[in-house]
Amino acid sequence: MATYDSLFETLGLKEWCSEGASSGPMSMADLLNKTSGKSEQPTSLWDTPFPSMDALNESCAAFPQSRELTKGLEQGFLAIKDSLSLVLDPLTQPLSWALDGALYAMLNTPWWIVIPVLLAVVFLVTKSWKLVAFVGGSIVLLAFIDHYDYAMQTLAIIMVCAFLCVLLGVPIGIAMARSNTLQRMIIPILDMLQTLPPFVYLIPLIFLFSVTESKLYGIAIILYAIVPVIRLTNLGIRLVDKDVIEAADAFGMTPRQKLYKVQIPLALPNIMAGVNQTIMMSLAMVVIASLVSAPGLGVLVLRGIRNLELGVGLVSGLGIVILAVILDRVTKTSLARINVSQKQ
Amino acid sequence: MTRNVKISIKNLYKIFGPTPDIALEHARQGMHKADMLEQHNHVLGLRDINVDIHEAEITVIMGLSGSGKSTLIRHLNRLIDPTAGEVQVDGEDIMNYTEEQLRQLRRERMSMVFQKFALLPHKTVLENAGMAKNIRGYTIEDFEGDARKWLARVGLEGNEDQYPHQLSGGMQQRVGIARALVSDAQIMLMDEAFSALDPLIRSDMQDLLLALQEELKKTIVFITHDLDEALKLADHLVILKEGEVIQQGDPQQILLNPGDPYIEDFISDINRARVLRVRSMMSKPDPEETEYAGDISEKDNLEDVLRKSGGDMTLNFRVMRGGDHVGTLHMKDLALALVPTPASADRSAA
Numbered sequence: 239m240a241t242y243d244s245l246f247e248t249l250g251l252k253e254w255c256s257e258g259a260s261s262g263p264m265s266m267a268d269l270l271n272k273t274s275g276k277s278e279q280p281t282s283l284w285d286t287p288f289p290s291m292d293a294l295n296e297s298c299a300a301f302p303q304s305r306e307l308t309k310g311l312e313q314g315f316l317a318i319k320d321s322l323s324l325v326l327d328p329l330t331q332p333l334s335w336a337l338d339g340a341l342y343a344m345l346n347t348p349w350w351i352v353i354p355v356l357l358a359v360v361f362l363v364t365k366s367w368k369l370v371a372f373v374g375g376s377i378v379l380l381a382f383i384d385h386y387d388y389a390m391q392t393l394a395i396i397m398v399c400a401f402l403c404v405l406l407g408v409p410i411g412i413a414m415a416r417s418n419t420l421q422r423m424i425i426p427i428l429d430m431l432q433t434l435p436p437f438v439y440l441i442p443l444i445f446l447f448s449v450t451e452s453k454l455y456g457i458a459i460i461l462y463a464i465v466p467v468i469r470l471t472n473l474g475i476r477l478v479d480k481d482v483i484e485a486a487d488a489f490g491m492t493p494r495q496k497l498y499k500v501q502i503p504l505a506l507p508n509i510m511a512g513v514n515q516t517i518m519m520s521l522a523m524v525v526i527a528s529l530v531s532a533p534g535l536g537v538l539v540l541r542g543i544r545n546l547e548l549g550v551g552l553v554s555g556l557g558i559v560i561l562a563v564i565l566d567r568v569t570k571t572s573l574a575r576i577n578v579s580q581k582q
Numbered sequence: 583m584t585r586n587v588k589i590s591i592k593n594l595y596k597i598f599g600p601t602p603d604i605a606l607e608h609a610r611q612g613m614h615k616a617d618m619l620e621q622h623n624h625v626l627g628l629r630d631i632n633v634d635i636h637e638a639e640i641t642v643i644m645g646l647s648g649s650g651k652s653t654l655i656r657h658l659n660r661l662i663d664p665t666a667g668e669v670q671v672d673g674e675d676i677m678n679y680t681e682e683q684l685r686q687l688r689r690e691r692m693s694m695v696f697q698k699f700a701l702l703p704h705k706t707v708l709e710n711a712g713m714a715k716n717i718r719g720y721t722i723e724d725f726e727g728d729a730r731k732w733l734a735r736v737g738l739e740g741n742e743d744q745y746p747h748q749l750s751g752g753m754q755q756r757v758g759i760a761r762a763l764v765s766d767a768q769i770m771l772m773d774e775a776f777s778a779l780d781p782l783i784r785s786d787m788q789d790l791l792l793a794l795q796e797e798l799k800k801t802i803v804f805i806t807h808d809l810d811e812a813l814k815l816a817d818h819l820v821i822l823k824e825g826e827v828i829q830q831g832d833p834q835q836i837l838l839n840p841g842d843p844y845i846e847d848f849i850s851d852i853n854r855a856r857v858l859r860v861r862s863m864m865s866k867p868d869p870e871e872t873e874y875a876g877d878i879s880e881k882d883n884l885e886d887v888l889r890k891s892g893g894d895m896t897l898n899f900r901v902m903r904g905g906d907h908v909g910t911l912h913m914k915d916l917a918l919a920l921v922p923t924p925a926s927a928d929r930s931a932a
Contacts, residue, residue, distance in 0.1 A: 481696055482702065484700065489688060491717050
């Protein structure tokens with residue numbers, strides 16, 4: 239006798255309920271009740287359970303239990319999985335190649351080439367010797383404690399993923415800035431990507447792709463890190479001074495000229511702020527992605543946690559901090575250079 | 583001088599709101615702006631505007647904020663499309679233009695100067711000045727000579743490689759004017775171009791504009807809310823109130839014969855001696871009259887004449903245009919003209 243028996247009786251669904259009585263697996267609560275020999279006690283009003291799926295199932299066996307919801311989702315996903323990966327696999331294959339290529343290039347080029355090249359890039363975008371010295375010092379320190387390979391793997395993954403984020407994110411942001419409908423459609427997706435715990439969207443990815451493929455973590459990182467660059471591109475273009483846009487129209491610019499000569503240059507400080515955030519978020523994700531075989535410093539952190547190797551965890555954590563500081567300073571300084579040249 | 587009509591605005595209506603066509607009927611039947619907003623939730627921007635803008639003249643459209651003057655000027659290059667009516671440029675109705683024709687019009691026949699300058703902050707002064715040419719596909723080598731010439735003409739020699747934010751407001755607006763001039767367009771639209779500048783600089787800029795106009799004879803449409811500025815610049819003055827033209831014509835005539843209490847309020851406290859000119863005061867040359875205290879030009883304002891007369895109100899002056907004797911100015915008429923028209927009754931009561 240369960241609480242909601244009367245409900246089904248009044249609705250005249252008794253028959254349908256008993257039809258559905260199946261010998262499905264017993265719930266733990268039922269099992270406990272059975273073993274303790276207690277039969278169901280009529281509950282007082284105070285203890286009335288919420289009419290949830292499970293509670294209704296107790297009164298009417300044909301009513302689905304809530305575990306069937308999760309099971310249904312899983313089966314649904316598994317059902318479309320094959321056709322989905324048939325489409326997604328070739329589409330995302332270049333990502334695997336890019337990641338593998340970057341990792342291979344980074345690790346197989348001798349350190350005395352990689353480090354100067356990195357420093358040259360830093361100087362090119364920041365024009366600051368102080369920063370070059372700082373970055374050089376940090377990398378030498380990491381290399382000295384034998385973390386050079388791990389750090390370079392992490393860096394290679396971040397560079398590939400952040401580059402792809404910008405490549406995809408900026409056009410999406412521009413499209414959003416041009417259409418309010420598109421903006422209304424994309425913003426909930428961005429909100430979801432940003433709030434979903436990163437571990438959660440690793441799960442369907444694991445089903446879709448083999449864990450040995452590097453695109454698995456590549457996609458996870460891109461999904462997680464692409465949000466800020468899209469948001470800030472959209473915002474930046476929408477914030478471009480209306481008067482300047484009007485002047486562009488009044489002098490007869492085509493939409494394309496307006497985009498390249500006015501909107502993108504004026505939105506550049508915001509877009510670069512988005513790029514900075516995107517790089518920082520890829521770094522955060524690359525650590526988590528080591529759960530699905532992403533190489534780099536994250537692997538050491540994971541080892542530290544798994545084996546409780548305090549020293550390994552701390553040192554690699556510190557390495558990540560150093561990488562983060564380097565990436566942040568370099569992108570912020572180049573952002574500041576852009577800002578100076580466009581002060582209104 | 584023949585006065586060719588360059589731009590002609592005919593029966594122009596603009597109504598802002600979700601269903602302007604329905605509201606248009608009410609506007610045509612004469613519904614008031616306030617009623618329209620209250621009953622139909624539409625804003626009457628412009629009602630039945632008819633203005634002819636003549637070639638090589640400065641047409642000033644004056645009105646207070648909310649009178650629709652900025653809306654009106656944006657119809658001339660279709661930054662805003664009207665709800666009904668025509669805008670003809672050189673006899674062609676630009677409402678029928680395709681996008682490409684419209685772009686051509688904006689690139690080659692019209693230029694615009696903005697209240698907030700609207701320069702490109704990431705481009706140098708030189709590149710900004712050449713913006714119109716750059717849009718048409720010229721490279722900086724092609725327009726550099728032109729741009730430098732006009733920048734020098736507006737007084738910005740030596741600032742070519744600076745960025746807009748390094749210049750003061752007045753200098754930025756000079757870049758704005760140079761940008762309009764480099765485009766070689768015959769029509770210049772100036773949307774409150776000097777309103778954001780402080781009074782001294784504004785006066786300088788007005789002089790600059792008049793000097794340029796003397797030389798270039800462009801067709802200029804100038805928007806302002808400042809009556810002194812309007813009177814100083816206008817060959818033809820259009821006064822807007824709540825989206826309607828309440829009077830238009832020669833500014834001197836408007837000043838002497840205000841057609842509406844609203845305009846009387848406007849002109850009641852301006853310096854008439856500085857604004858009124860001899861030509862609107864003089865009488866026909868009188869062959870009997872031989873006693874002249876001196877010659878004055880018809881373009882002189884009354885302040886000049888007062889100074890010349892030394893305050894003697896009994897004198898007569900001979901008025902000259904070029905070398906011809908075109909009229910006589912009696913100081914008595916001058917003195918009378920200086921008495922301001924009284925402000926309209928409701929304002930004096932208030």
